[in-house]
Amino acid sequence: MTQVGRLSLNQATVNPLSVAEAVDLCVRHEIPAIGLWREHVARAGLADAAAAVRSAGLRVSSLCRGGFFTHADPAARQAAVAASKAAIAEAAVLGTSTLVLVSGGLVPGSRDLGLARRMIADAIGELVPVAQAYGVRLGIEALHPVFAADRCVITRLGEALDLAETFPADAVGVVVDTYHVWWDAALPADIARAGDRTVSYQVCDWTLPLPADTLLGRGHVGDGHIDFPPITAAVTAAGYAGDIEVEIFNQAIWSAPPAETAATIRDRFPQVF
């Protein structure tokens, strides 16, 4: 596969677009794969979204996302597990074998990291048989520690992998997202250890200063501080040969013309290698 043949547009990068519009953008810019988000799929209708990507001939590299398992209220925990089970089924309908998990931050009212981590492990354990039944792999995503309190207590690839390895490899893997893990001195070793547990490779750049909403601080590949080629080389050497998703949360990019965003993504993609 040529380099651009592995490019996937994560829908969050063009967040204002519908599934149909994002699919059309991929086709026009010869981007062969797309990463979908559940909210957008729900708005389009699951069957229509699945039909749109299939008739366009796109691969679906992943569905985002399950997770947010950390709640004080048991009913809320069960609801989060149920939502992630539904997401597994949706992933299968959409034709992707990868469901990305953002696991959740500290339990509201608690400062106990261990409690949050145990809740996440328990929830994933409940999802495993469903994932196996549908042939979908759950990708535990380590988020940057800046999000540890409020979004994800799993903060390093190595920690995500330690958790994934307690489950069968056909059901649970890890996501490598450059934005979240680039700073970690153990990253090369952890990527190597992940081997074929890596179910998704996502790229965007770390740019400064952070915006007021730290969620939206990501940049186009090449605009920031991340050294992509060694990370890509490590992921490849470890056996990952799948799509590479460009996933950028950034208000300025969301406000830009989508055609410009797609062109920039294609232009910059060789810098990932």
Added chain:
Amino acid sequence: MTQVGRLSLNQATVNPLSVAEAVDLCVRHEIPAIGLWREHVARAGLADAAAAVRSAGLRVSSLCRGGFFTHADPAARQAAVAASKAAIAEAAVLGTSTLVLVSGGLVPGSRDLGLARRMIADAIGELVPVAQAYGVRLGIEALHPVFAADRCVITRLGEALDLAETFPADAVGVVVDTYHVWWDAALPADIARAGDRTVSYQVCDWTLPLPADTLLGRGHVGDGHIDFPPITAAVTAAGYAGDIEVEIFNQAIWSAPPAETAATIRDRFPQVF
């Protein structure tokens, strides 16, 4: 020593105050130790600053800081090493055996984390004989990964310790600052491994949302998400019996009456244990 007998006010917490004013604040609020900053010491004059803390009967728990070793220009690197050598000498004059190091971010114009880390190791190697001559220990501080690009590529206590262990224990140790390392699943194990390499224990809380200037996002103990007692217990179990510095960078706290800040610090200090 009673709990409050271990309390140290890091001068950065009351940044608008001079050394004399900060010393006076400690005396009035029966805070038995102070962490000093070089800029403030320079403004006061080194001899006068040393005399002020000595005549007040305060311990000096640390001097902040040496570091920022990562420069493309060799002359700038040498200047940073020279400044850190001067800081070692100042620490000795001020009567503290701890100089905190903030090592530096990526080399300007470079995305090579390894290059930055090697520059830091080389610089610390140059400082070791000077530190030994003065009886001062260098404390490598891991900073939160949100600062990896621009302030410190050493992002985890374990990484700081790996580096410290390449040098003699009487010259190089590590700083445990809750704000920077609280999120790390490996923290308890790394604190235990640090043992008596821990030369400083600093506390403040992780609060959300982050302000526009991420440097200033720290909170009083108890106002945020950090679970202090298990971290303090681990640091203590590993053999650290020294001062515990409250170091908070926060514009609202800087704008508050210093007496109020000192009172809050004393009130909250038992929550650290």
